[in-house]
Amino acid sequence: MSERWDAVEFKARIDVLLADFLAEEARQLLAIDDVLKPVAEQLQVAAGHGKRLRAAFCYWGWRAAGQPDSDALVRAAASMELVHAAAVVHDDIIDDSPLRHNLPTVHIALQAPLAGRLERRAAARSLAMLVGDHLMALAGQLFATSGLPAAYLARARPMWAELARELIAGECLEILSTGTSPDMDVSMKVVRYKTAKYTVEQPLLIGGLLGGASPGLRVGLSAYGLLLGEAFQLRDDLLGLFGEPGRTGKASLDDIRGHRPTALLAKTWQAALPAQRERLAGVLGRRDLTEEHLDDVRELMVALKAPEQVEKMIAARVQEAIRHLDELDLPHSARQALTALAGSATDRRH
Helix, strand or coil: CCCCCCHHHHHHHHHHHHHHHHHHHHHHHHHHCHHHHHHHHHHHHHCCCCCCHHHHHHHHHHHHCCCCCCHHHHHHHHHHHHHHHHHHHHHHHHHCCCEECCEECHHHHCCHHHCCCCCHHHHHHHHHHHHHHHHHHHHHHHHHCCCCCHHHHHHHHHHHHHHHHHHHHHHHHHHHHCCCCCCHHHHHHHHHHHHHHHHHHHHHHHHHHHCCCCHHHHHHHHHHHHHHHHHHHHHHHHHHHHCCHHHHCCCCCHHHHCCCCCHHHHHHHHHCCHHHHHHHHCCCCCCCCCHHHHHHHHHHHHHCCHHHHHHHHHHHHHHHHHHHHHCCCCCHHHHHHHHHHHHHHHCCCC
16 A cells, blocks of 8 residues: 555455455355345445445554554454444444435344244344344454454553443443433533544554554544544534435434434524424424424524534534644654545545
8 A cells, every 4th residue: 555545545455355354254154054144144234335434543543653554454454344334233223224325224124034024123123233243243353363463462452442332331321311301511422432432533542552652642643533533423413414315325314303412403402492492392203204394403403503513513623633633743644644534534425
């Protein structure tokens, strides 16, 4: 790989690696019983999409520590994408989301091979849960068998444990907060632990730890990563309601139907007058939402300038993240790549 950051080239590298790894796992499953074919297929589909940002942050944490390009490191970095795939499968089950990347979510897709079964929906959800569990186990396997020296892997193992703990904590916080009165502090804690840390900060630190990054470098990468991870999820909240479903690949009604504790909703609630809160409360959590309801919520949010406030939060975090980056003594290629990633992670069009 050249010294100049090429996101397309890197994504292709990760895509091929994961496709081969999961194809072999699918073969192992089918060797047990052919009836497992739908599960094996969904295992591959679940990890077959995305920009590979988490792998990229892990890779550039390694390079930031002064290490050269390494195929073994790329395998370790690819494991971050299996963590993400596992989290997405579980998240879609929890939220009962019907679409992801314009395809049926795993728990929806797995209903097809269960046609004619009683409790087909419940059985498909159970299978999907197991697909998510297996993806997380495979993430650990890919990391451990990456080919990096055992001493390098040992340096990053505590961060792996932290990533798993905080990802689960974030998902639990969201579930416990769903349906409650919108609160900005609660929303930002969910943002931080459910998404921000495992998307940017922790992959960066795992890469840095593998590469022997100094304590000072790790502090700087952490500050950059946490701010950027928060900006990433704030952008996702905006896209969830204001993005085009054909481009986001997800249903626009999910956050409102689920009455999820997003920062966008909290900002709207803060600015709303009593009558406007009553209007909003009448829509949140309804299972029979229509596009008209969605348009009404959007209109209210725009009138209260909530999207504009969230845009300012994103911009401020990106600016502060870059400032932390500028304070670090980094190889030129790492600085260039991490600066570019700050833009691509938060200025997404889909």
